[in-house]
Amino acid sequence: MSKIHVTATVNGDSVEFLADPRETLLDALRDHLGLIGSKEGCGTGDCGACSVLLDGRLVSACLVLGVEAEGHEIETIEGMAGPDGTLHPLQRKFIEHAALQCGFCTPGFLVASKALLAKTPDPTEEEVRYWLAGNLCRCTGYDKIIRAVMDAAAEMRGAA
Amino acid sequence: MVEVHLWSGLKRLTDGEITVAVEAATVGEMLDALTRAHPGLAPVIEVGVSAAIDGEIVNGRHVAIPPGAEVFLLQRLKGG
Amino acid sequence: MAKDEMNPAFKLIGTRVLRPDGLDKVTGRARYGADFAAPGMLFGAAVRSPHAHARIKRIDATRALALDGVKAVVTRADFPTGLTGEDWNLQENCMAGDVALYDGHAVAAVAATSALLAQDAAKLIEVEYEPLPHVTDVDDAIKPDAPAIRPGAADHSVPDGMPPNVVRYFEFGHGDLDAGFAEADIVRAQTYRTEATHQGYIEPQACVGQLGADGKGEMWVTTQGQWYVRWMCAAVLGLETAQLRVTPSEIGGGFGGKTTVFIEPLSLALSRKAGGKPVKLVMSRSDVLRATGPTASASMDVKIGMKADGTMTAGRAEFRMQGGAFPGSPLNEALECAFAAYKLPAVEHIGHEVLANRPKAAAYRAPGAPMAAFAVESLVDEIARELGLDPIAVRLKNAVREGDRSSYGPRYKSIGLVETLEAAKAHANYAAPLGPNQGRGVATGYWFNHNGDTSVSMAIAEDGTAQVSVGTPDIGGSRASLGLMVAETLGIPYEHVRVNVVETGALGINEPSHGSRATFASGKAAVIATEQAIAEMCRRAAAEWGIEPEAVDWVEGAAQPAGPNAGKFPPMKIAEIAGQMSSTGGPIAGHYEGLPEGVGASFGTHVVDVEVDPETGRTTILRYLVVQDAGRAIHPAYVEGQFQGGAAQGIGWALNEAYIYGEDGRLQNAGFLDYRIPVACDLPMIDTVIVEVPNPGHPYGVRGVGETGITPPLPAVANAIAAATGARLRRLPMNPPAVLAAIKAVRGG
Ligand code: FES
Numbered sequence: 002m003s004k005i006h007v008t009a010t011v012n013g014d015s016v017e018f019l020a021d022p023r024e025t026l027l028d029a030l031r032d033h034l035g036l037i038g039s040k041e042g043c044g045t046g047d048c049g050a051c052s053v054l055l056d057g058r059l060v061s062a063c064l065v066l067g068v069e070a071e072g073h074e075i076e077t078i079e080g081m082a083g084p085d086g087t088l089h090p091l092q093r094k095f096i097e098h099a100a101l102q103c104g105f106c107t108p109g110f111l112v113a114s115k116a117l118l119a120k121t122p123d124p125t126e127e128e129v130r131y132w133l134a135g136n137l138c139r140c141t142g143y144d145k146i147i148r149a150v151m152d153a154a155a156e157m158r159g160a161a
Numbered sequence: 162m163v164e165v166h167l168w169s170g171l172k173r174l175t176d177g178e179i180t181v182a183v184e185a186a187t188v189g190e191m192l193d194a195l196t197r198a199h200p201g202l203a204p205v206i207e208v209g210v211s212a213a214i215d216g217e218i219v220n221g222r223h224v225a226i227p228p229g230a231e232v233f234l235l236q237r238l239k240g241g
Numbered sequence: 242m243a244k245d246e247m248n249p250a251f252k253l254i255g256t257r258v259l260r261p262d263g264l265d266k267v268t269g270r271a272r273y274g275a276d277f278a279a280p281g282m283l284f285g286a287a288v289r290s291p292h293a294h295a296r297i298k299r300i301d302a303t304r305a306l307a308l309d310g311v312k313a314v315v316t317r318a319d320f321p322t323g324l325t326g327e328d329w330n331l332q333e334n335c336m337a338g339d340v341a342l343y344d345g346h347a348v349a350a351v352a353a354t355s356a357l358l359a360q361d362a363a364k365l366i367e368v369e370y371e372p373l374p375h376v377t378d379v380d381d382a383i384k385p386d387a388p389a390i391r392p393g394a395a396d397h398s399v400p401d402g403m404p405p406n407v408v409r410y411f412e413f414g415h416g417d418l419d420a421g422f423a424e425a426d427i428v429r430a431q432t433y434r435t436e437a438t439h440q441g442y443i444e445p446q447a448c449v450g451q452l453g454a455d456g457k458g459e460m461w462v463t464t465q466g467q468w469y470v471r472w473m474c475a476a477v478l479g480l481e482t483a484q485l486r487v488t489p490s491e492i493g494g495g496f497g498g499k500t501t502v503f504i505e506p507l508s509l510a511l512s513r514k515a516g517g518k519p520v521k522l523v524m525s526r527s528d529v530l531r532a533t534g535p536t537a538s539a540s541m542d543v544k545i546g547m548k549a550d551g552t553m554t555a556g557r558a559e560f561r562m563q564g565g566a567f568p569g570s571p572l573n574e575a576l577e578c579a580f581a582a583y584k585l586p587a588v589e590h591i592g593h594e595v596l597a598n599r600p601k602a603a604a605y606r607a608p609g610a611p612m613a614a615f616a617v618e619s620l621v622d623e624i625a626r627e628l629g630l631d632p633i634a635v636r637l638k639n640a641v642r643e644g645d646r647s648s649y650g651p652r653y654k655s656i657g658l659v660e661t662l663e664a665a666k667a668h669a670n671y672a673a674p675l676g677p678n679q680g681r682g683v684a685t686g687y688w689f690n691h692n693g694d695t696s697v698s699m700a701i702a703e704d705g706t707a708q709v710s711v712g713t714p715d716i717g718g719s720r721a722s723l724g725l726m727v728a729e730t731l732g733i734p735y736e737h738v739r740v741n742v743v744e745t746g747a748l749g750i751n752e753p754s755h756g757s758r759a760t761f762a763s764g765k766a767a768v769i770a771t772e773q774a775i776a777e778m779c780r781r782a783a784a785e786w787g788i789e790p791e792a793v794d795w796v797e798g799a800a801q802p803a804g805p806n807a808g809k810f811p812p813m814k815i816a817e818i819a820g821q822m823s824s825t826g827g828p829i830a831g832h833y834e835g836l837p838e839g840v841g842a843s844f845g846t847h848v849v850d851v852e853v854d855p856e857t858g859r860t861t862i863l864r865y866l867v868v869q870d871a872g873r874a875i876h877p878a879y880v881e882g883q884f885q886g887g888a889a890q891g892i893g894w895a896l897n898e899a900y901i902y903g904e905d906g907r908l909q910n911a912g913f914l915d916y917r918i919p920v921a922c923d924l925p926m927i928d929t930v931i932v933e934v935p936n937p938g939h940p941y942g943v944r945g946v947g948e949t950g951i952t953p954p955l956p957a958v959a960n961a962i963a964a965a966t967g968a969r970l971r972r973l974p975m976n977p978p979a980v981l982a983a984i985k986a987v988r989g990g
């Protein structure tokens with residue numbers, strides 16, 4: 002099958018790649034652009050490990066085709082820290098609160114949490130739990146993840 | 162002499178005995194002596210067993226068995 | 242070191258330092274199984290049986306091989322013959338022989354220049370099957386007229402005359418059972434059933450394997466145990482073990498499911514056939530659920546006798562377990578844990594292991610213990626309720642203590658069951674008021690913990706920092722806990738220690754990170770190795786000072802004269818000794834190889850409050866408390882994490898998770914949509930209390946914390962639902978339809 006040339010913006014950089022029309026955005030990020038931070042836990046939109054922002058909207062990259070990225074802006078976990086490596090408050094709080102064990106779900110949780118806090122800077126615990134219900138974590142029981150997100154939200158509000 | 166407590170399912174292989182007394186100073190000597198006394202136990206021991214010596218589960222053949230120790234034979238455990 | 246000799250004034254042990262792999266993991270840099278690529282790499286795909294049980298009559302790969310870019314196809318014909326025992330089981334499970342034994346059993350695999358091409362090619366491999374009668378339910382599989390799955394698979398333990406699928410039989414106990422039951426005021430017997438569940442790690446199995454015609458191979462793989470991958474692949478493929486080098490990636494969860502091999506030998510076989518090019522294989526989620534290790538399903542009869550004051554007089558457990566089409570279900574572990582919390586004058590255990598047309602069970606966190614706890618802890622609760630006794634009081638009355646005979650024979654060494662029960666009783670959750678349709682459940686759980694083959698090496702760097710090489714992959718923060726122990730022992734900052742999980746070429750053999758052993762066994766080994774390095778540094782200082790090595794002490798990261806008689810020298814810091822090591826005798830290092838003794842068993846007590854919607858049968862977890870004896874919490878946050886994660890998995894098993902097989906023997910819920918694990922909004926915060934009854938067998942008192950936590954939730958939730966509704970569920974999962982039906986049954990509705 003012939004490949005399609007795609008141009009997009011990923012984490013602020015313009016990128017080009019050749020995609021098989023059947024490949025997902027997740028495949029494109031991981032296999033063509035070397036951005037392996039987005040993970041595949043299911044490939045069917047059920048685990049959230051592949052969460053990325055597409056034009057600022059939270060999507061499962063495994064449910065978007067690579068060719069659909071044409072002309073769009075994508076943000077992945079690799080774009081979350083500042084250009085000098087300064088961690089986003091969510092990233093820092095995840096480490097401080099021990100909100101990761103194996104860490105496989107972590108990029109997805111971080112990207113999804115960032116999307117939440119952009120919309121809802123002062124979420125309740127229940128709002129955080131429902132927003133993150135599309136992200137599976139098998140290791141932590143979610144307790145420390147929820148605490149990390151709430152704490153990061155508080156810090157970000159304070160800093161704003 | 163070491164009194165080895167077997168699990169009762171092994172009775173079929175030991176002529177009904179559930180504790181077997183053997184001459185042994187180490188786990189390995191104990192296992193070998195058990196097999197000598199009751200050859201039917203050989204496949205069981207080959208598959209892998211653990212011994213509990215005074216409550217401590219050990220796997221090494223060269224672990225010493227202190228005189229008067231309480232010794233149990235257990236199936237080898239696995240973990241997740 | 243005895244308990245009372247331990248120094249309670251630790252500088253680092255027990256602090257919540259940042260984990261060393263945190264930065265890589267929050268920035269997406271950490272490399273897991275599927276993140277590895279090798280130059281010239283091919284991509285593989287497996288062909289899997291759609292039948293529960295079928296004879297493989299013909300495999301034709303002509304059309305697949307005709308595709309441009311398809312490089313190799315392997316079937317069982319590409320594997321050596323003549324294997325026996327567990328080697329044969331592994332080989333047969335990785336690639337079917339004459340017969341496909343379950344839905345999802347691999348029958349062929351293909352390698353091509355892209356993943357999509359490999360998947361296309363897999364679809365073109367024609368397999369002709371002759372379906373055979375199948376059985377997937379444990380109680381059906383044990384019937385005398387069940388389809389025989391593998392005649393001749395029964396081992397020496399099975400008495401003559403057992404049904405054809407019984408492959409292992411087990412019985413043990415002590416005391417006079419009849420007398421025990423006769424002494425009781427109340428004797429109750431019930432049957433309980435648990436379904437198979439999956440470990441549910443979010444990272445699917447993935448590997449890159451490379452194998453040349455010279456028999457030398459490389460593998461990069463997500464695993465709990467790189468040496469297990471090595472010996473298993475070598476056995477399955479007939480290779481020399483040391484010629485294979487296995488490098489573990491970061492691991493995205495395992496819970497026991499990554500202590501064995503599935504696709505790994507296939508990637509090596511494909512690589513060999515494709516001229517030695519590396520081959521990457523990554524499982525899909527549905528393949529993970531269909532073909533990798535779930536745990537066993539169980540059907541369990543339990544009988545308990547109790548006096549009116551709560552004293553237990555006798556217990557009997559007869560369990561039937563299926564662990565798929567192969568022996569290896571956690572039958573003996575289940576039975577040995579069943580009554581482990583209780584001091585019983587008379588106890589009997591009987592176990593039957595049965596084959597069924599399901600995937601080969603793999604270890605899952607405290608293998609066997611959760612099922613056993615569901616049966617025994619449910620029945621204890623039923624009887625206590627009937628007698629009007631408090632559930633914690635009943636357990637305290639019968640609780641085992643140090644020196645008591647365990648239900649499985651040996652006497653307990655130091656244990657902390659009573660302490661966990663007392664802490665649960667004292668916790669605010671145990672007194673929280675309950676509303677209508679709400680109920681509280683209590684249960685205890687037990688796990689042995691484990692040592693296992695352990696090799697560790699540590700070395701001092703030129704600037705006085707330290708590196709530690711361990712063989713136990715870090716699943717839940719073990720690099721942090723190992724780093725803390727080594728830094729504490731050396732007397733240097735935690736940040737000055739780097740812990741590396743290394744490949745098989747770097748150390749002697751290691752068992753996987755299983756059995757809650759990483760912090761116990763690798764930790765004890767690392768401390769011993771560190772003490773060797775310290776002794777060497779003391780020798781170097783002594784030589785420098787011209788005094789005896791025995792006259793040198795190691796205090797806070799420096800050598801110093803042991804006393805005024807030793808001489809007057811200023812302390813020589815680790816950086817100074819390290820900086821001179823090349824001119825004072827060369828490298829400074831320590832190592833340990835062995836089976837670290839002194840394993841400390843761990844008990845836990847859980848308390849859960851639920852609310853059950855009487856209209857829908859839906860159960861909501863209101864509060865959850867985990868109390869567990871950690872021995873010593875090296876890094877409390879990751880200890881809590883183990884408690885919370887275990888509880889969440891147990892809650893999922895209790896309420897929702899189950900393998901559902903259709904009449905056709907095919908798995909009906911092979912995806913995260915239908916195999917629904919708990920999500921964030923299903924759970925409350927999970928409260929934890931870390932009890933510390935130090936294990937005298939570990940230099941810092943560690944017991945191991947990974948597994949016990951999954952054991953009590955199954956019965957705790959069942960007991961809470963019974964308290965809330967009056968309806969007793971004796972079968973998992975307790976999903977809304979099941980709970981609703983049970984409520985209707987008691988209310989006669
Ligand atoms: S991989 Fe995309 S949601 Fe699971």
Ligand code: FES
Binds near residue numbers: 103104138139140443
């Ligand atoms: S930390 Fe392992 S899945 Fe979330």
